[in-house]
Amino acid sequence: MKPDKLTNGVYRVSAKIGTRDLFEGIWPIPNGVMLNTYIVQGTEKTALIDLVKDWDGALKAVDEQLSDLKLNDSGVDYLIINHMEPDHTGAMNAFVSKYPNAEILCSEKAVPLIKSFYKIEKNVRSVKDGETVDLGGKTLKFIMTPNIHWPETMMTCAEEDQILFSCDAFGSFGRYEKCFDDELTEEEKVLILGETERYYANIVSSFSSFVIRGIAKLAECPLTMVAPSHGVVWRKEPQKIVDWYLRLAKYSQGPREKEVTLVWSSMYGNTAALVPSLVAGLESENVLVHVIEIPKVHESFVLEKAWRSEGLIVGMPTYEYKMFPPMYHVLDILERSHVTGRKTIRFGSFGWSGGAQKQFSEFVESMKLDVIGCVEYQGAPSEEDKQKAYEMAKSLAQAVLLA
Numbered sequence: 489m490k491p492d493k494l495t496n497g498v499y500r501v502s503a504k505i506g507t508r509d510l511f512e513g514i515w516p517i518p519n520g521v522m523l524n525t526y527i528v529q530g531t532e533k534t535a536l537i538d539l540v541k542d543w544d545g546a547l548k549a550v551d552e553q554l555s556d557l558k559l560n561d562s563g564v565d566y567l568i569i570n571h572m573e574p575d576h577t578g579a580m581n582a583f584v585s586k587y588p589n590a591e592i593l594c595s596e597k598a599v600p601l602i603k604s605f606y607k608i609e610k611n612v613r614s615v616k617d618g619e620t621v622d623l624g625g626k627t628l629k630f631i632m633t634p635n636i637h638w639p640e641t642m643m644t645c646a647e648e649d650q651i652l653f654s655c656d657a658f659g660s661f662g663r664y665e666k667c668f669d670d671e672l673t674e675e676e677k678v679l680i681l682g683e684t685e686r687y688y689a690n691i692v693s694s695f696s697s698f699v700i701r702g703i704a705k706l707a708e709c710p711l712t713m714v715a716p717s718h719g720v721v722w723r724k725e726p727q728k729i730v731d732w733y734l735r736l737a738k739y740s741q742g743p744r745e746k747e748v749t750l751v752w753s754s755m756y757g758n759t760a761a762l763v764p765s766l767v768a769g770l771e772s773e774n775v776l777v778h779v780i781e782i783p784k785v786h787e788s789f790v791l792e793k794a795w796r797s798e799g800l801i802v803g804m805p806t807y808e809y810k811m812f813p814p815m816y817h818v819l820d821i822l823e824r825s826h827v828t829g830r831k832t833i834r835f836g837s838f839g840w841s842g843g844a845q846k847q848f849s850e851f852v853e854s855m856k857l858d859v860i861g862c863v864e865y866q867g868a869p870s871e872e873d874k875q876k877a878y879e880m881a882k883s884l885a886q887a888v889l890l891a
């Protein structure tokens with residue numbers, strides 16, 4: 489791969505990570521993910537913005553592209569660390585060995601993290617909100633954006649070129665052949681829709697209030713490009729990704745999309761037997777439903793759909809006096825990611841005592857779910873249970889449409 493030129497003196501070097509591993513050790517990446525590093529060359533100084541970790545050949549790939557830019561000869565004066573997560577800093581010790589005189593610029597909160605993660609203290613300097621550094625004809629301005637995604641997070645803006653280096657913010661899952669949004673193939677245009685929403689829901693959603701605050705702060709910066717550390721550079725429509733992230737962040741408060749996520753699990757088919765009636769009830773009101781079976785589908789995809797949906801239907805049987813364990817795990821993930829306030833139905837079968845509903849009630853409280861109703865039955869559902877489920881799903885659909 490060759491470095492991608494954003495504009496004169498500004499480049500991206502990147503690695504395309506394959507599909508084998510999990511992102512953050514938890515989220516599947518069936519379409520891979522990009523790790524992007526940026527270089528800004530002024531007439532006097534050069535800065536490198538965010539690193540990669542040694543993952544699936546990323547270090548070698550990025551190193552080769554840096555050689556292409558002849559950085560090995562001219563050197564690097566500054567390493568800008570926007571965010572300390574190891575996918576952007578893992579190569580820090582290798583960087584320091586290669587460029588021992590470079591100054592590392594980061595937020596105040598990143599300084600102790602650099603020390604604890606990489607044992608590096610020398611040449612580390614914290615910068616303040618709004619502080620700038622002059623590279624000679626190119627000015628980098630630092631904007632503190634805490635908790636998008638860790639507390640130490642900041643963004644860097646190349647002022648003259650109006651390019652925002654946003655690290656995790658405005659990122660997407662997926663590998664893309666070319667660098668820019670206007671170079672996406674038709675297939676990639678479809679891919680990036682889901683992979684941006686899934687990235688947001690999986691990685692960023694619990695920090696949505698900070699995203700809303702951060703985006704308000706960015707209003708002062710005119711943008712011609714948004715350059716995140718995962719995904720593509722948004723050049724044709726830089727505002728599109730900002731507005732899209734704002735919409736995703738606002739799903740935390742509502743209104744959300746007038747859709748329902750129906751997530752279910754079943755050992756022997758008695759809980760599953762109610763799914764067609766629920767789907768029919770929703771479809772009778774023309775409400776889009778995402779039907780997902782657990783644990784066959786990873787919770788990453790449940791979170792993506794549940795994040796955008798106004799309605800939620802959860803079905804699971806009782807298992808050892810509690811919920812069927814895979815569904816407990818899914819609800820735990822939804823709760824941690826702040827999927828709150830959804831209009832909700834719960835359904836499921838039990839054998840003799842029940843117990844799933846009691847445990848589910850704890851999530852109702854912690855997730856502030858707006859419960860429309862519950863259809864729970866012993867063994868197989870009766871025709872009456874199915875009719876009740878149909879009517880309840882219809883009421884849910886009507887409530888979703890009114891939201």
Ligand SMILES: Cc1cc2nc3c(=O)[nH]c(=O)nc-3n(C[C@H](O)[C@H](O)[C@H](O)COP(=O)(O)O)c2cc1C
Pocket residue numbers: 753754755756757758759760804805806807808809810837838839840841842843866867868
């Ligand atoms: C390992 C196991 C544990 C179960 N524990 C309970 C229980 O504690 N209380 C209960 O009422 N039913 C219990 N059941 C019965 C199931 O809830 C019942 O078979 C139900 O119909 C299963 O729904 P499904 O067909 O959707 O899997 C258990 C079943 C299994 C296999």
